[in-house]
Amino acid sequence: MLTLYSFGPGANSLKPMLTLFEKFTLGEQFTIRQLDPRKFEHHEDWFKAINPRGQVPALEDGGRIVTESTVICEYLEDAHPTPVKLRPDDYYDRAEMRVWTKWVDEYFCWCVSTIGWHCHVSKMVENLSDDEFEAMVARIPVFEQQVKWRRAREGFPQDLLDEEMRKIAYSVRKLDDHLANHEWLAGGMFTLADICNFSVANGMQFGFAELVNKDDTPHLVRWIDAINARPATQEMFAKVPREF
Numbered sequence: 248m249l250t251l252y253s254f255g256p257g258a259n260s261l262k263p264m265l266t267l268f269e270k271f272t273l274g275e276q277f278t279i280r281q282l283d284p285r286k287f288e289h290h291e292d293w294f295k296a297i298n299p300r301g302q303v304p305a306l307e308d309g310g311r312i313v314t315e316s317t318v319i320c321e322y323l324e325d326a327h328p329t330p331v332k333l334r335p336d337d338y339y340d341r342a343e344m345r346v347w348t349k350w351v352d353e354y355f356c357w358c359v360s361t362i363g364w365h366c367h368v369s370k371m372v373e374n375l376s377d378d379e380f381e382a383m384v385a386r387i388p389v390f391e392q393q394v395k396w397r398r399a400r401e402g403f404p405q406d407l408l409d410e411e412m413r414k415i416a417y418s419v420r421k422l423d424d425h426l427a428n429h430e431w432l433a434g435g436m437f438t439l440a441d442i443c444n445f446s447v448a449n450g451m452q453f454g455f456a457e458l459v460n461k462d463d464t465p466h467l468v469r470w471i472d473a474i475n476a477r478p479a480t481q482e483m484f485a486k487v488p489r490e491f
């Protein structure tokens with residue numbers, strides 16, 4: 248039985264979760280262990296024994312742990328092949344797919360994440376006293392994440408937020424332009440490139456409606472709707488609570 252540690256079907260956790268739902272049956276081949284970020288469960292010792300970085304997602308497979316969301320997706324394709332293929336066989340198409348997953352990990356997810364931290368994550372710590380906040384930060388194992396939590400509590404500088412919004416606008420235009428001529432992002436089939444980009448793009452039609460909408464980005468909206476209509480996506484959102 249595979250176990251996915253996650254915050255639920257959003258952001259980095261969504262990538263391996265949707266991959267699992269596409270390939271396997273919940274309760275038979277995989278299970279999901281939800282952590283509550285509002286309780287900082289991912290910074291508790293039991294979880295840091297699973298992922299020393301204190302971050303989700305993490306996959307447990309027969310006592311071994313795989314971390315890094317995109318790596319987990321590729322691991323599932325390699326170690327647990329099924330009739331559902333989420334990578335093209337052709338090596339050129341597969342390289343194209345990886346350019347898109349790398350783009351999410353190195354660019355797209357970061358600008359959206361900073362705005363998410365500014366709007367939502369900062370609220371998780373606004374009611375803590377300074378002592379409670381410092382005790383929470385002291386349990387974070389990655390220095391850069393300590394810095395991010397401090398910045399979220401203090402407030403990100405406006406010039407940084409403006410630059411991240413510029414990157415988001417660039418990102419959605421890039422996706423829409425590509426999807427104008429392609430049903431899926433790579434290889435002419437639904438792949439991990441779609442899953443990983445969807446993990447960040449889904450919800451932008453509500454949270455960033457001024458940028459992602461049927462008039463300005465019709466192809467991106469069509470692609471988001473198509474992924475939401477897939478049976479595996481519907482099952483995932485129906486069975487896994489999206490509380491955070």
Ligand SMILES: N[C@@H](CCC(=O)N[C@@H](CS)C(=O)NCC(=O)O)C(=O)O
Pocket residue numbers: 254258259260289301302303304314315316317392
């Ligand atoms: N590069 C990692 C990033 C993982 C990551 O940033 N996870 C977030 C949730 S989407 C997290 O655990 N944040 C909590 C924290 O850093 O305190 C991956 O792709 O898995």
